[in-house]
Amino acid sequence: MNKIESIKNERIKKWKKLHTKKGRTQANAFLIEGKHLVEEALNASWEIEAILYTEEMDFTFSGETISVTNAVIKELAMTETPQEVIAICKQHPVPERRNADGIFVLLDGVQDPGNVGTIIRTALAANASGIVLGEGTADLYNDKVVRSTQGGLFHIPIFRGDLNDWFDFFAEIKKPVYGTALKHAVPYTEVKTSQAFALVVGNEGVGVQEKWLERTTRNLYIPQNVKAESLNVAVATGILLYALKK
Amino acid sequence: MNKIESIKNERIKKWKKLHTKKGRTQANAFLIEGKHLVEEALNASWEIEAILYTEEMDFTFSGETISVTNAVIKELAMTETPQEVIAICKQHPVPERRNADGIFVLLDGVQDPGNVGTIIRTALAANASGIVLGEGTADLYNDKVVRSTQGGLFHIPIFRGDLNDWFDFFAEIKKPVYGTALKHAVPYTEVKTSQAFALVVGNEGVGVQEKWLERTTRNLYIPQNVKAESLNVAVATGILLYALKK
Secondary structure, three states: OOEEEEOOOOOOHHHHHHOOOHHHHHHHHEEEHEEEEEHHHHHHHHOEEEEOOOOOOOOOOOEEEEOOOOHHHHOOOOOOOOEEEEEEEEEEOOOOOOOOEEEEEEEEEEOHHHHHHHHHHHHHHHHOOEEEEOOOOOOOOOOOHHHHHHOOHHHOOOEEEEEHHHHHHHHHHOEEEEEEOOOOOEHHHOOOEEEOEEEEEEOOOOEEEEEHHOOOOHHHHHHHHOOOOOHHHHHHHHHHHHEEEE | OOOEOOOOHHHHOOOHHHHOOOHHHHEEEEEEEEEHHHHHHOOOOOEEEEEEEEEOOOOOOOOOOEOOHHHHHHHOOOOOOOOOOOEEEEEOOOHHHOOOOEEEEEEEEOOOOHHHHHHHHHHHOOOOOOOOOOOOOOOOOHHHHHHHHHHHOOOOOOOEEOOHHHHHHHHHHOOOOEOOOOOOOOOHHHHHOOEEEEEEOOOEEOOOOOHHOOOOOHHHHHHHOOOOOOOOOHHHHHHHHHEEEO
């Protein structure tokens, strides 16, 4: 059984670099904290490089397991009250766009990692076929994104890149695309439910960029009390996905 | 013009105690950060004890304003990148239950401050008449709750206390009460939309307590992909409020 007791261990130093996006990209890996997330990754057959634990583990894993001290877990953990398990997980390549069926959710510059993770969790729950993280959106493998997905990231194709390509693609296959906007938009209740559409949600401060709103089939808003300024973007995504899907 | 330049100033020390629930309760006050929230509090006529600022202010306020250093703002701030304005705001007494019309949202032990704040923001947007924070729910005046409401807390009655009284009250006035549960529940789409109901949402880990689920009119669930374990409680609240309200 492997054991690491010092935070100065070379491997621990190396893995600590996964706290930054640069480090994650270079190593093509990311950290996952907590028994629940590790189990989700294993169930979904994501490749795990090693599992570090302080307490005895009760799940099956054929790869490397390392018994570590609380200090080591704390060194790698990104939460205030660290879990007893941390795993080093390999990133997935950005999937190829094979299937255009069903519902897609496009994120235009959603910055808050908690929002991005919660949108992924919500899109999975709503049976979406895929999620596209556009430019300016928080990094998928950021620890708060990963945690907020509650494991959802392991179970749904998550694309990244220029939304422009996706607008071209949806235009080509004639999939309706709904933007979200406060002006020049119709209440979402005017749209018929369907099993195939794309929904574009935007940045917390400025919403979906004008250049995308010009390319949508329709732009929608959620009617609100005038004293409320807006809804949280993850909440709005949930309301719209469940209201629009058949 | 008042000026405070030292973090050792007695008033700064006093106000720093507002970071804890105990300190807030003793002083019957709380801190609000950022121009936007301070404006919302002023617009809604909440009583503000003093406004501290590092940059020139461009809003009208007849009370005490204090020019402070960045160090002082940083001392009082609860965010990593402090705003240029912080105000000391008086708490409101828990409102009396006068009006039973419309939609109420009851929180049973929702612990995460971000979730509580986002639920308040969402309930306001959905035109709810009131929110009840049951036992075990995060403190309304916690800084993360306040921030996540985006000012919503200033515009909607927020009750606190034993949910039991509310169940008695709703039974008396025959208002339908919908619980949220994964078992022994029906899809929310089976309920007709209406303008008057109460919705009970629960703790992030264990959901709504059994003792409340036994007292509801009906318990509802949101159909989900089997690979998703659940929805975030604020997202679920948004989906249900918008789906159930007329």
